[in-house]
Amino acid sequence: MLTLYNVGVTAPPAFVPISDRLPPGELLAIVGPNGAGKSTLLTLLSGYRRPDRGSVCLDGMPLHGWNARQLARRRALVAQKLTLGFDWPVRDLVALGSTASPDDVEAVLSMLDLQPLAARGVQHLSGGESQRVMVARALCQLGLGRSMSMPSGGVLLLDEPTSALDIGQQQRLMRLLRGLAEMHGMTVCCVLHDLNLAARYAHRVWLLERGERIAAGTPEAVLTPGCLARVFGAELDASASRTDQAPLVLLAP
Numbered sequence: 001m002l003t004l005y006n007v008g009v010t011a012p013p014a015f016v017p018i019s020d021r022l023p024p025g026e027l028l029a030i031v032g033p034n035g036a037g038k039s040t041l042l043t044l045l046s047g048y049r050r051p052d053r054g055s056v057c058l059d060g061m062p063l064h065g066w067n068a069r070q071l072a073r074r075r076a077l078v079a080q081k082l083t084l085g086f087d088w089p090v091r092d093l094v095a096l097g098s099t100a101s102p103d104d105v106e107a108v109l110s111m112l113d114l115q116p117l118a119a120r121g122v123q124h125l126s127g128g129e130s131q132r133v134m135v136a137r138a139l140c141q142l143g144l145g146r147s148m149s150m151p152s153g154g155v156l157l158l159d160e161p162t163s164a165l166d167i168g169q170q171q172r173l174m175r176l177l178r179g180l181a182e183m184h185g186m187t188v189c190c191v192l193h194d195l196n197l198a199a200r201y202a203h204r205v206w207l208l209e210r211g212e213r214i215a216a217g218t219p220e221a222v223l224t225p226g227c228l229a230r231v232f233g234a235e236l237d238a239s240a241s242r243t244d245q246a247p248l249v250l251l252a253p
């Protein structure tokens with residue numbers, strides 16, 4: 001369980017204090033316009049940045065109090081870009097720094113459709129392939145594998161993990177993430193620009209604007225046409241709005 005107690009930052013980029021819980025079993029989507037503070041919030045949730053006020057706790061202990069090795073086994077961050085100085089084979093990079101067995105690594109490669117690329121150098125991958133490698137690496141870091149025996153309560157944080165994926169890979173990844181939450185008791189938190197993916201797969205959504213969380217709740221409650229039109233300054237196709245199921249976000253011509 002990840003818990004935020006009045007977590008905020010004052011130095012640029014500033015973030016208005018926020019308190020909430022990210023419970024196991026849920027997929028949370030963080031959405032908002034460019035520059036709203038989504039990546040900033042994710043770095044706070046991961047512990048890579050320490051808040052100026054308040055604290056983020058994992059299982060009751062502030063993130064900065066955790067032993068680095070133990071923390072790495074309990075929470076993983078998938079950044080937006082893969083930046084590497086070496087042309088590691090995919091399989092080696094995915095396993096790097098983890099205690100995963102060869103069988104576990106193969107299982108994780110298979111989950112992300114990466115087995116055909118396992119021997120390829122990571123500097124010779126497409127954008128979408130690189131993105132899937134980064135997710136696979138995070139899953140290995142958390143101890144996922146063939147046995148799927150990862151202790152419940154692991155936290156997986158992802159910054160725009162679908163931005164380079166085709167629609168089939170988007171669906172497979174979002175189903176995998178939701179399944180990890182629901183079936184393996186993980187906390188999964190995804191920054192997403194695609195509001196339809198957030199609407200379809202997230203249990204809860206946080207909407208950010210100018211360094212502040214301005215709405216939180218189910219996709220139906222947060223992703224309303226009026227709110228999205230105002231926050232994103234976008235004109236939506238009203239004929240696509242639905243009240244009986246997950247909202248559908250379509251731009252007006």
Ligand SMILES: Nc1ncnc2c1ncn2[C@@H]1O[C@H](COP(=O)(O)OP(=O)(O)OP(=O)(O)O)[C@@H](O)[C@H]1O
Pocket residue numbers: 012013014032033034035036037038039040041
């Ligand atoms: N190191 C920094 N120093 C000062 N301002 C920063 C710094 N990093 C980011 N910012 C600013 O803070 C704001 C929030 O940035 P952040 O990357 O968190 O936004 P975001 O919601 O993830 O945006 P995007 O959707 O474009 O990825 C932006 O206005 C950005 O320009």
